[in-house]
Amino acid sequence: MEKLRMAIVGPSDSVSLAYAVALERNDILSPQVIVYQDASQVPELMQARCPEFDMWLFSGIVPYHYALSVSTHKPLFYLPHTGSSLYRALLEITYIKNLKLHRISFDTYSQVEVEETFKDISLPLPTIYVKPFSDVASAKEFANHHYELWQAGKIDIAVTCFLATYEKLKELGVPVFRVWTTRSNIRTTLDLAINSCLAQRFKGTQLAIQEIAIDEYDNIVLASSSYNVKRMEMCLYKILIDYAEMLKGSLISRGDGQYTLYSTRGILEDSTNELTIIPILEEISCQVKAAVSGGIGFGVTAYDAEQNAFRALGMAQQKGKGLWMAVTDDREVIGPLSSAVHLKYSVQADAASCKRVADQLNLSVTTVNRLLAVIDKLDKDTFGAEELAAYLTITARSARRILTILLDNGLTEFAGEEMIAKGRPRKLYKIKVQLLLAHFT
Template sequence: MAIARGYKEFELVPIFYLREEEIVAKLESRVNEADMWLFSGQVPYAIAKAWGGVTKPMFYVTYEGSSLYRTLLQIALERKWNLERLSYDTFRPSVLERTFAEANIQAKPVHVKYYPGVISVKELSDYHEALYRGGRTEGAVTCLRSAFLELQRRGVPAFRVLPTVASVESVLNLILRAKEALHFREAQIAVQMIEVDTFLGLIKNKFVTDELYKLELQVTEKLLRYARKVRGSLKQAGPGRYVIFTTRKLLEDITGDFHFVPDLEDLKIAPGAITCGIGTGTSAYEAETHAGQALLHAHGQGKGSWMAFFDDNTIVGPLGHPEQVAYSCAPETLQQTSHDSGLSVSTLSKLDSVLKKIGHREINAHDLAQHLRVQPRSARRLLLALEAAGYAEVVGESNPHPRGRPRRIYRVNFGDSSG
């Protein structure tokens, strides 16, 4: 809170808890109060994510980097413990090993309890205590406050990793960039590709050409009024097919964040008469392509279905159905890499495109940053995340400037993981 107060962009809404069991209840009563959510660590974040009631972007303070370095230094100065005879939690083993190597610590973390999601205080405390009582460790290093207090209560020597100013500022700056990205996303081009079955609007056995033509004119008038409501432009793309160009934000508002079909008089023609595909993209061409793919998926769901296809290769729909689902159309290799590394499929798709463009799988952070138009440290974090998950490995170094820091060259492979 003290650090965040230094950022004029934030209006802070603190929510405190003592036990993890309180988190969901506190979130339920205040879930609509924030545009972004920042959690104090991985566990409360995982609890909120598993609950599923938070629809806004969520972040948590990490305990890697400077936070971990500070704790290891504190242990070395105060206790002079053998770092191999400590138990650790939260961190991936590869992250700890890399931290030790970078700090020139001649030891290897042996006892590590890594958990990617929710974990109980009892399970975590039992793990550390069993090692300590069995004489295998001298103490514990934990990131969870409640586990630290429980270990103290049980008489197990423990250190708690606390976030440094740098780690908090890092996530606050990430939130600011995410807000900018969200604004960009809301302003993205969105396309609705609509197919209207005018025959459903005709009375059975009373079909005549003039009636069909009249009904088509009425449909066009209705869609023009609807297009004005979403501040879009309407064009006809063939018999019974129409395309509306607008923005993602306007469609999010009118569909309840792509959860239901707009209940507008302008769209009421006949039950099941309108089938729609919505697409978003960074260009009009990409958005229209995605809208066409969404329309094909809508046809697969039956007449009158609405589906949405986003620029991160996810599909949502059918809109308005209680059994609405979201799934990815990205290759399975990227989906698995995303799951293992914590990186989004969209980011991985961009990286894959860069590698295909340059014609090989080796790249350094500096070159990747130029291709992705991001800061070198962001590209470095991306490559480190892939390395930790086993999808990248250091294969060499380059030093374009004799006095500069050598640049690590990574080989990236989404199709194989050793992690």
């Protein structure tokens, strides 16, 4: 079997350890190291070298979050700094450097994680200051957090997960220790990455069948001349031939305005942006004088894929005209894929534009992209801080900060208040979507 090509991305010291452990799996892995000076370089590195690899492994959560801003179907993973990694740092402090654990600051971890680590190893809990990771945090912010505590005389030791933070604090004279992921954590993550990539490779070779039909074909035949019907069918057939060529598939006309297109799942998902758009819908709408519906089916066998395709077509036609649905091999239903939301808000901005907007708003590239994705997916532009926090998986405080930044830049406006059962009404903000998107042009 062809080996899986893995990119291991991070600062030099972190990736060298991950690379050494990855070589233990050289029976199936072909790892390659990509070193950066700053995590913000990740999107540029990925866009330049994405075709070279089957999957990407990042040294921590910061480069991983930068990677999320890149449009790719390749699996992404990162090495977590779990409790065992923290044990290692505490061991270095107490038994190697012989320092006392009186007052310490931590980043990335939550308060609960730090407290439980001390309980697990039966150490008395010192005075601790914790700054958890969030999308809007950076290595510079973490360095400032630790340094301000040290200058104020509140801590004796800082513990960080970031190389840039570690180097800055050392330069400032702060006693600092770095959390490293353990070999055990690396092996666990590698197993997960290998299994996920193999599963994706298997799914990519699955058969994909599309059942395509002209809606209300019988009524069209009764209302039009046979010549006009033939012209309509020929027009659609030409579009579908080009579509089949794009998918490296084969097309069969079943008669009475019905067609079947055979291809593979991997190529289809690449061509439809992971089943979010159908590239020929606009062309059909402009050139074919009839609504055309489609059903996509996946399956291990041709029979399963065909049955799922007919199920998807039936559901599309039940919902309306000119819609497309998909049914996966595990009967998951996706769609309608012709949703106007995708046409209205699907923005694939290049990395430079994303970074420019993020820098202008003092937000991370990941936050900007995820905000657009939320607007895209939900087809709404009005949020409260708590609601936005839930969708972005960040704290309500961080969500309020994002909304305040957008408000200060004229990209949101107050949209009233939301009455809740208890407590004060929550403020609602309307995001000026078109104005926000204009920043990318």
